[in-house]
Amino acid sequence: MTILEVNGFGKAFTIHHLNKRIPAVGQVQFTLHTGEFIGIIGKSGSGKSTILKSIYRTYLPDRGEILYNSKQFGKIDLARATEREIIFLRKNEIGYVSQFLNVMPRTTCRELVQNALLEMGEIKENAQVEAEKVLTHFEMDAELWDSYPKTFSGGEKLRLNIAIATVKKPRLLLLDEPTASLDQKSKIKVREMIEKLKHQGTTLIGIFHDIEFMEGLCDKVFEMKSNKVSVASDGVLHEG
Ligand SMILES: Nc1ncnc2c1ncn2[C@@H]1O[C@H](COP(=O)(O)OP(=O)(O)OP(=O)(O)O)[C@@H](O)[C@H]1O
Numbered sequence: 418m419t420i421l422e423v424n425g426f427g428k429a430f431t432i433h434h435l436n437k438r439i440p441a442v443g444q445v446q447f448t449l450h451t452g453e454f455i456g457i458i459g460k461s462g463s464g465k466s467t468i469l470k471s472i473y474r475t476y477l478p479d480r481g482e483i484l485y486n487s488k489q490f491g492k493i494d495l496a497r498a499t500e501r502e503i504i505f506l507r508k509n510e511i512g513y514v515s516q517f518l519n520v521m522p523r524t525t526c527r528e529l530v531q532n533a534l535l536e537m538g539e540i541k542e543n544a545q546v547e548a549e550k551v552l553t554h555f556e557m558d559a560e561l562w563d564s565y566p567k568t569f570s571g572g573e574k575l576r577l578n579i580a581i582a583t584v585k586k587p588r589l590l591l592l593d594e595p596t597a598s599l600d601q602k603s604k605i606k607v608r609e610m611i612e613k614l615k616h617q618g619t620t621l622i623g624i625f626h627d628i629e630f631m632e633g634l635c636d637k638v639f640e641m642k643s644n645k646v647s648v649a650s651d652g653v654l655h656e657g
């Protein structure tokens with residue numbers, strides 16, 4: 418079954434003080450089937466993050482449609498969905514891990530993970546148990562559980578980010594360089610979690626510098642070339 422279909426997607430940014438339009442992504446076209454894991458690679462500035470942010474609707478595309486097959490809403494164009502629909506989908510169906518941690522201030526690490534479950538309607542007792550499990554899996558030092566993440570190291574922040582997103586077992590998970598600032602051991606943990614989510618039926622899109630690390634897990638690799646997704650390992654993806 419198709420879970421995501423991106424057609425003729427494009428995005429440019431207006432730099433107001435220069436009165437210029439900078440094209441970020443040209444014509445992107447791809448289809449993602451349920452349970453697949455696709456990796457996106459390409460040089461810096463080629464528009465990889467822009468694609469993920471547009472699927473998550475942090476950015477609004479200029480052109481094209483992003484058709485997502487939602488459990489709640491059926492087929493929905495994420496480029497045109499209402500704010501309410503997007504908020505619902507972010508809480509319940511679509512997860513996003515950015516390279517940066519951007520969380521509620523004065524909320525502890527443990528609370529952040531629990532809240533991710535509570536907002537999905539999980540009961541408190543389960544949220545507590547699941548939060549501890551995922552924090553343990555990502556080897557977050559138990560001493561950090563009740564601290565505020567503001568002072569966490571880059572790797573700790575990233576691991577917390579991943580814990581918050583994966584504890585929800587989203588239907589579609591978007592990963593923007595989830596292993597970038599991690600040591601080898603933490604990278605393996607991330608790989609294990611991706612493997613587990615994949616087994617549970619989560620569909621994933623990930624941007625990776627070190628795609629070799631995902632060897633055997635990625636079903637397809639798409640390469641961004643001159644601001645277009647253009648090459649697929651199996652030839653499925655092409656620019657318009
Ligand atoms: N909010 C924004 N405002 C203006 N320009 C932006 C914005 N976001 C991205 N861009 C520009 O769009 C282009 C694509 O950026 P994007 O972040 O998608 O690249 P990337 O492939 O993820 O790069 P990297 O590998 O360095 O993370 C870049 O030229 C960038 O400067």
Ligand SMILES: [Mg+2]
Pocket residue numbers: 465466467593
């Ligand atoms: Mg990026």
